[in-house]
Amino acid sequence: MARKRKLHNIQPTEKIKLDATETFSAACMSGAVMVCMTNPLWLIKTRMQLQMKRAQEEQALKLGREHVKRPYRNMLDALRTIVLEEGVSALYRGAIPALMLVSHGGVQFVTYEFLKGHLGEYTKATRSNNTDQSGVYERLQDSLGYLSMGAVSKIIASTITYPIQVIKSRLQQRNQTAEISATGEVEIVTREYKGVIDCAGKIWKREGVAGFFKGSIPNAIRVAPSAAITFVTYEMVTDSMTIKSS
Numbered sequence: 001m002a003r004k005r006k007l008h009n010i011q012p013t014e015k016i017k018l019d020a021t022e023t024f025s026a027a028c029m030s031g032a033v034m035v036c037m038t039n040p041l042w043l044i045k046t047r048m049q050l051q052m053k054r055a056q057e058e059q060a061l062k063l064g065r066e067h068v069k070r071p072y073r074n075m076l077d078a079l080r081t082i083v084l085e086e087g088v089s090a091l092y093r094g095a096i097p098a099l100m101l102v103s104h105g106g107v108q109f110v111t112y113e114f115l116k117g118h119l120g121e122y123t124k125a126t127r128s129n130n131t132d133q134s135g136v137y138e139r140l141q142d143s144l145g146y147l148s149m150g151a152v153s154k155i156i157a158s159t160i161t162y163p164i165q166v167i168k169s170r171l172q173q174r175n176q177t178a179e180i181s182a183t184g185e186v187e188i189v190t191r192e193y194k195g196v197i198d199c200a201g202k203i204w205k206r207e208g209v210a211g212f213f214k215g216s217i218p219n220a221i222r223v224a225p226s227a228a229i230t231f232v233t234y235e236m237v238t239d240s241m242t243i244k245s246s
Helices: 002-009 020-050 053-063 075-086 088-092 095-100 102-126 136-172 196-207 209-213 216-245
Strands: 176-180 186-190
Touching: 020 075, 020 088, 020 095, 020 102, 020 136, 053 176, 053 186, 075 088, 095 102, 095 136, 102 136, 136 196, 136 209, 136 216, 196 209
Parallel strands: none
Antiparallel strands: 176 186
16 A cells, blocks of 8 residues: 555656565566467477477378377467367466466566666766766676676576476477487377476476476576667666656
8 A cells, every 4th residue: 555655646757666576576467468378379389399290200100190190280280280189278288387487577577676786886886976977988887787687687587497497398298299219219209297296296206306407508598698688778778768758
């Protein structure tokens, strides 16, 4: 209630500062909306990335087409096949861990704001009051700081939430896939996960803790640059809008 009254009393040009809880909540709510809208697309993407089309076709000729599921031809074919074979609800497999993953954005923004606050204190302590804040060197220094904080916050958030990402991908994959065995042979593997807990238990039993972090390093390298650019762009746009409104 106090926060609500505070929002009613602010001026149109006044800058609102959200605390860590409010930042985390806003990020989680926006993430939940995104999951509801995009989960079917993520499921189709995951399945098309994991399928070995040529290997499946070869195994179908070898074992018989009634024993091997036909690979998806394209996105629309995948959508139609999933609905016909598994029902509309199958498009939302992995939605529970996906909703849990909205905490990723919350962790990222809270971490970024924490680092940003400390950078601001460091900048005030190291720069004199007479220093031109709009100078080329100062703006370059700020940009590098935003780039670093954006990348670090993304890596931290990705690492913390990566086990949930692994479980989500496992739940979304097709229950019958072509895989390469330890001997180098292509084989058809059938996997059935009853839910999040069942999937996590099987990963723990078969692969150990390392199974929850498979691919985490390439993922961190992939997401860090985009997050760094996103945050420095966000800060630049925010600064320009603040200057125009003042």
